[in-house]
Amino acid sequence: MRDEDNNLSALQELIRSGEFRNSQELGKKTEGRVFDKRTLLHIYHLMKSLEISTIDFPIASGKESVVFRARMGKTNIAIKIYKMSTLKFNRVEQYISGDPRFEKERRDRSRIVYLWAKKEFANLTDLHSAGISAPAPIALKGNVLVMKYIGTGPSPAPLLKQYNPDPEDTYRQVRTILRDMYAKAKLVHADFSEYNLLYHRKKVFVIDVGQSVSLKHPGSLEFLKRDVKNITSYFMRMGVSASEDELLNFVIKNE
Ligand SMILES: Nc1ncnc2c1ncn2[C@@H]1O[C@H](COP(=O)(O)OP(=O)(O)OP(=O)(O)O)[C@@H](O)[C@H]1O
Ligand SMILES: [Mg+2]
Known part of the structure; x- marks a missing residue:
């Protein structure tokens, strides 16, 4: 054998x-x-x-x-x-x-x-x-x-989709994640949504980054715009005053 x-x-x-x-x-x-x-x-x-x-x-x-x-x-x-x-x-x-x-x-x-x-x-x-x-x-x-x-222990962290007790705070964290992914890691998530963010001890974690691409990928800006659109629409539904243009500027220009 x-x-x-x-x-x-x-x-x-x-x-x-x-x-x-x-x-x-x-x-x-x-x-x-x-x-x-x-x-x-x-x-x-x-x-x-x-x-x-x-x-x-x-x-x-x-x-x-x-x-x-x-x-x-x-x-x-x-x-x-x-x-x-x-x-x-x-x-x-x-x-x-x-x-x-x-x-x-x-x-x-x-x-x-x-x-x-x-x-x-x-x-x-x-x-x-x-x-x-x-x-x-x-x-x-x-x-x-x-x-x-x-x-x-036995309980994996819930998705933001399942549990988001403080949307104003999680929105602030999510903005930082998206901006740092872009500005520091030079990556665009490309499937960024409440389904790929975990909430653990008041902290948001991003997961599921197999499809994430380098900023050099020719489609990266389109993927980023799609990510921004999806996450903005989620937080707006959660009652947060969020705007796609504002978030995109924050991510790209840190404004
Ligand atoms: N490091 C981790 N710790 C705890 N739970 C995790 C972790 N990574 C993934 N999970 C759980 O496993 C699920 C699937 O993981 P992930 O999203 O990476 O895989 P996927 O194949 O893309 O699944 P889907 O198609 O459902 O998005 C997540 O929604 C999350 O609940
Ligand atoms: Mg997933």
Whole structure:
């Protein structure tokens, strides 16, 4: 038996033995799609190298990824696993070509998921270096990304969409995030909304930055305008006096 097969059966054993508590919640179909053989190996290697003791439960399961909470020593972490089969090539292509950091990568179908994960990891790293409120990246292997967990014990932080007790204050924080992403990290989020902002201990965190692009991307200004439009309309619905033009000026010119 090859080493890989050994590792793989050990991981499968782990899953069966209940280390993946509540994995049945994912449903058989989803589980099958997420945990193809290569993905299992990536998880296995990360568990070994980072000394991850348990993968506790899925926080969220969407079309293109599943996010788990796990334990690394005494720390809670989040593991985002990009599904190998459902990432839409055409949807992601527009955020990759045009970004000089990733343009030269081979972009055949089987590599695109890895590239997408790599892009999210690089973006999280840039956000972190710029001091922007986002989960700190920890490790990446293939389509498996490990980052800091935002939440309290078993409760992952809610999305702003779900819980926003002080819209005036969260709007101030959100403006700063958007401006610092642009001015310090030189990135445009490109899917910025109340669905990709977490609220934790009165602080807003930005997540889901796989599609975020460098300012050098030819579409970056259009993406920024779309982000500004979406978030302004959300905060206006929350009763905050917000304006697209004002926010765009604040982000671009710091006025
Ligand atoms: N670091 C984290 N800590 C706690 N919860 C997280 C973390 N990262 C992601 N989540 C949760 O997992 C969900 C999915 O994450 P994310 O938005 O990055 O993935 P996605 O595949 O783009 O999902 P969607 O298509 O639903 O936006 C988030 O809405 C959030 O609830
Ligand atoms: Mg999201």
